[in-house]
Amino acid sequence: MAGPRQRPPRPRPGARQGRPVLRKAALAALSLLATATPALAGRIDAALSDxxxxxxxxxxTVLVYRTKPLDPAREPGRSNYVHPLYAPDGTVLTEDRPADHLHQRGAFWSWHQVLVDGKSIGxxxxxxxxxxxxxxRGFEGDAAGRGKLTVKADWLVNSGPEVVYAATETTSVLIHPLKGGARRIEFDTVITARTDSLALGGSNDVKGYGGFSIRLVRPDAMVFGSGGKQVRPQNEPVEAGKAMGFAWSSTSGVPAWTVGLSCKANGKPVTRWILRNELSMQNCVFPGRAPYVIKKGESLRLQETLVIRPASKRTPAPAAAKPQPQPQPKT
Known part of the structure; x- marks a missing residue:
């Protein structure tokens, strides 16, 4: 197979060098999904390595997109995801291969159920x-100072005696320069079936998690907000708004930032969420437990917007609010 093609960035014209409080911070993260727009505050560039x-x-550094597994012999499928993701002050916001869930990996999109022509393949x-x-692999900048990386991949099924070419994927990530201290990042993934049918489904249980997920640091110190209201995690998906806000308390060692996330599948907003205060990922659920079938030549399109902004008016969490150990869901 052909090796990766590196494309240097193009020059761009004009480019210049207490819990109630926490709930407000989580909700404030949502407003940035609509208001954070590109500005000529900086220059987005890319460096391509092997x-x-x-x-x-x-x-x-804003983020790193992993295009090859670090240990291909041990984990050949551990690529095609983002980690680390940084806040503007250099704080790392994501985790990769955490001890509690070794399979979780930064910002990633994946499913437990993968079926080719009706048969489970992995x-x-x-x-x-x-x-x-x-x-x-490619990168291109524009006059607004934004940078867009594009990655094209083949999905290869290697669980049988022969390798099967199951799908093609094209993922683009549009990164906006900082505006008012906030960072906007837009993901766009198109998966096209190359077999007679490709079906993708979440966990085969009441949780049904799968699709776009992000393993943020310290979920135990996090609160959630959507549609102007605080949202409480539960074992099963939570029905909420079109976007979810994540905020950390001012506990020592946690990020002084908030994160807003919105997701779409085939242009329709995703409003079902798996949320965790236990050590695990956060997920906008698509399609759920029942697999979504893609016929040969047809596509599934996933779109996500992340907005990272400084937390404001945070106060230390009271000692009584310290979370107690809880059983971890198997996600």
Missing amino acids: DAITITEDGK DGWFMQGLSFNIHD
């Missing part, structure tokens, strides 16, 4: 039976 694409603004969530051949 196994990753590193995105920077004025020399500071588990994309656990990176079993499925790997990615990333054969094309």
Whole structure:
């Protein structure tokens, strides 16, 4: 197979070098999904290495897109995801291969149920039976100072005696320069079936988690908000608004930032969420337990917007609010 093609960035014209309080912070993160727009505050660039694409603004790392597994012999499917994701001050917001859930990996999109022509061929969530051949990588800037990386990959089923070419994926990530201290990042993934049918489904239980997920640091110190209201995690998906806000308390060692996330599947907002205060990921659920079938030549399109902004008016969480150990859901 052809090796990755590196494309240098194009020059861009004009480019210049207490819990109630926490709830408000989570809700404030949502407003930035609509108000954070590109500005000429900086220059988004990319550095391409053999196994990753590193995105920077004025020399500071924004995110790293992993295009090859670090240990292909042990984990051939551990690629095609983002980690680390940084806050503007350099704080790392994501985790990769945490001890509690070794399969979780930064910002990623995967499913437990992967069926080719009606037969289960592996588990994309656990990176079993499925790997990615990333054969094309590109980056392009624009006059607004934004940068867009594009990754093209083949989905390869390696669980049988022969490798099966199951799908093609094109993922683009549009990174906006900082505006008012906030960072906006837009993901756009198109998965096209190359077999007679490709079906993707979440966990085969009442949780049904799967699709776009993000493993943020310290979920035990996090609160959630959507549609102007605080949202409480539960074992099963929570029905909420079109976007979810995540905020950390001012406990020592947690980020002084909030994160807003909105998701779409085939242009329709995703409003079902798996939320965790236990050590685990956060997920906008699509399609759920029942697999979504993609016929040969047809596509599934997933779109997500992340907005990272400074937390404001945070107060220390009272000692009584310290979370107690809880059983961890198997996600």
